[in-house]
Amino acid sequence: MNSHRRLTRLGILTGLVAFFAAGCGSDEDRAISAAEDFFGALADVDAARACELNLGSDGNPLDNDHVDWQACVTGVETWANSVAIPVDSELPTVSFESVEITGETAHVSETVPAEYGFAYAYDLRLVDGSWYVDGAWYL
Structure with missing residues (x-):
């Protein structure tokens, strides 16, 4: 019975470690995710969400x-x-494979559709x- 409890505890502990490690992701993964989320917000014409993923001219994240x-917001509008968004379809999903990180800057060299x-x-x-889009595109 003791060995069964140890195996159960070990299994639970291993699962928790894997769960939390997967949630963290690498800097590259998190930067790519931020870029993809930004273009997803643009595709949905969700100005608030797109802008929340940007920095202002002072280098701080935007809020209202x-x-x-x-x-x-005006830049998104x-x-x-x-953009000629087809009436009966949507813009394609944007996904990136890689990003180059130097210090606290990430550069996505792949083009957007x-x-x-x-x-x-x-x-x-x-x-x-x-990670935030640097905001220079709307300034």
């Missing part, structure tokens, strides 16, 4: 109290008005453990 918030018409250069910056 930030001085650059409205500029970002301008982008949405310039042409349907997005997103001609802006962008990098991601690490702020307080989270």
Whole structure:
């Protein structure tokens, strides 16, 4: 009975370690996820979500109290008005395979699908453990 309890505890402990380790992810994975989430928000024309994933001109994450918030929202709306989103379909999902990280900057060298018409250069910056689009595209 003792060995059975030990095996059960070991199994539970191993499962918990795997669960928490999977949730952390590498910096590369988290930067890619932030970039993909940003383009997902653009595809949904969700200006608030897209802007929450950006930094302001001061290098701080945007929220609706930030001085650059409205500029970002306007940038998303301008982008949405310039993209021909088909009535009966959606923009393709954006996914990236890799990102180059140097210090607290991540550069995605892969291009975004042409349907997005997103001609802006962008990098991601690490702020307080989270990755954000640098925000230069809307400023």
